[in-house]
Amino acid sequence: MNTEPILDGLRVLDFSQHLAGPTTTRLMAEMGAEIVKLELAPSGDQVRKAGYLKGGRSAYFLQQNRGKKSLCVDVKAPAGRKLLVDLVPEFDVLVENFAPGVIGRLGLDWATVHRLNPKLIMCSISTFGQTGPLADRPGFDYIAQAYSGITSLIGERDQAPSLPMAAIGDVTTGVHALAAINAALYRRALGGPGQFLDISLIDSYFHCHELNVGMISASEGKLKPTRGGSHHPGMAPLGCFKGKAPDRYLIIIAVLHQWTELCEAMGKPELPADPRFRSPRDRAKNRFALVAIIEDWIQSQASDAEVIRILEERRIPVAPVLSVEEAMRHPHFIERGTVRTVSEREFGTFQMPGMPLRFSEYANVEDLQAPYLGEHNHEVLKHLLAYTDAEIAALEQQHILVAEPRPDAQG
DSSP states (O other): OBSSOTTTTOEEEEOOOSSHHHHHHHHHHHTTOEEEEEEETTTOSGGGGOSSEETTEEHHHHHHSTTEEEEEEOTTSHHHHHHHHHHGGGOSEEEEOSSTTHHHHTTOOHHHHHHHOTTOEEEEEESSOSSSTTTTSOOOHHHHHHHTTSGGGSSOTTSOOOOOSSOHHHHHHHHHHHHHHHHHHHHHHTTOOOOEEEEEHHHHHHTTOSSHHHHHHHTTTSSOOOOOTTBOSSSSSEEEEEOSSTTOEEEEEOOTTHHHHHHHHTTOTTGGGSTTTSSHHHHHHTHHHHHHHHHHHHHHSSOHHHHHHHHHHTTOOEEEOOOHHHHHHOHHHHHHTSEEEEEETTTEEEEEEOOOOOOSSBOOOOOOOOOOTTTTHHHHHHHHHOOOHHHHHHHHHTTSBOOOOOTTOOO
């Protein structure tokens, strides 16, 4: 295995904050890219004080910004704007997730950036994209989810739609942005030019419709997806079944050939001949009768573990519905590093999701720290722009550069 990480030598100027953009650049940092996080003075990334705080630091911010260097600049001041312009030629990639038009008002629209650095890849991440009637609307994950039709499909049919308690759209969009950046870098390596990438939450969410859009279109609106609640309205048995233990649930998927296997496993080989369940359409139509039969069988077993054992022996997909805490303790998650333990200055040791991208020939970077605000002001300006100590001190005196006190700093 190579000792150098796969993105070693790649330099990224990261204007992003919150989650979608920071997801992209965190993954790049873990693959060895040098990430300079450009934060807006005086407070920096808005999530530095969001969520659970310990030692004055946010677990949310720490998770999304490990391995990045913080450069905090007053971009409203002419000297701050000049600093941004000076930095652009030193980078391979620029990532930002301001509302459309904001980066241009900072003097870094695509035309300017491309003129300053023709080889640079610029990735703009937003809720609705850079074009279209909704482009200038404010938005976050749930807003894009609602517009994309996804929210309408979550929850019980006769109740209001539900919200998933995870930032699925932000993280998915961040990964889509990473895919686009890597494709642009590949083309550049073959002699191609720099490119502008327009990545949006709305496109990422709509891309998740694996069946719904085509179904509506092909049926000319006769077939419409609906909220199915705990059980899929179009396929059965596929859903969330009451477990043997109180307040426990099992996901069971027994469609296609697994259907007859499930009937055998339950000791009910006659069910496939039952007129209510003969065809996939029959089973979907009568899914609640089928749910009652399956849940009665579950209750007849010694435990949920026994149900899982019986079904897995027949290769029927089944899973307990785990809480987040239970998933964190699961030996599979621990062995694979899907959950990992990290240590951050002043915050201490805590667990966070592991790196989902794994390479056979390149190791990811494990020993990373999230930056204090402006922690790397001196390092970045001296190393990349050859600023002198006197020039940096002058910018600090003018409050063009801002840094928070570091509790771990010496002297």
